[in-house]
Amino acid sequence: MKLLSILDRDKNYLLTAEEIKLPLALAFANPEDALASTFVLYDSNRDGYITRYEMTQYNLLVESSDKSAYEIWKEVTAEFYEKDINKDNRVDIDEFIMYDLYDIGKAIANSVIEGF
Numbered sequence: 001m002k003l004l005s006i007l008d009r010d011k012n013y014l015l016t017a018e019e020i021k022l023p024l025a026l027a028f029a030n031p032e033d034a035l036a037s038t039f040v041l042y043d044s045n046r047d048g049y050i051t052r053y054e055m056t057q058y059n060l061l062v063e064s065s066d067k068s069a070y071e072i073w074k075e076v077t078a079e080f081y082e083k084d085i086n087k088d089n090r091v092d093i094d095e096f097i098m099y100d101l102y103d104i105g106k107a108i109a110n111s112v113i114e115g116f
């Protein structure tokens with residue numbers, strides 16, 4: 001799961017002012033810290049790398065239950081290969097941050113942000 005999908009509660013790939021105000025204020029203050037705290041949610045054995053297995057475990061926990069484990073596995077595989085920039089079969093914190101910041105940047109550019 002991407003940070004964007006946590007912020008974008010109605011899942012329309014646009015962030016409204018209400019959706020982003022608090023988390024984004026925090027993220028602007030320290031985007032790397034905000035993402036680093038997401039990273040440790042995935043890295044269950046705390047070795048500093050997210051494996052495809054760890055990402056699958058996490059998504060099985062947080063995804064809605066109407067998806068089969070196989071569907072989640074397929075989604076994770078696609079997301080994992082996008083995130084694993086140097087193709088060493090694990091995602092480190094730099095790869096994780098780069099991927100999410102790019103995504104959030106796009107969403108902000110797409111959004112009409114009132115009062116921000």
Ligand SMILES: [Ca+2]
Pocket residue numbers: 043044045046047048049050051054
């Ligand atoms: Ca790990």
Ligand SMILES: [Ca+2]
Pocket residue numbers: 083084085086087088089090091092095
């Ligand atoms: Ca990697």
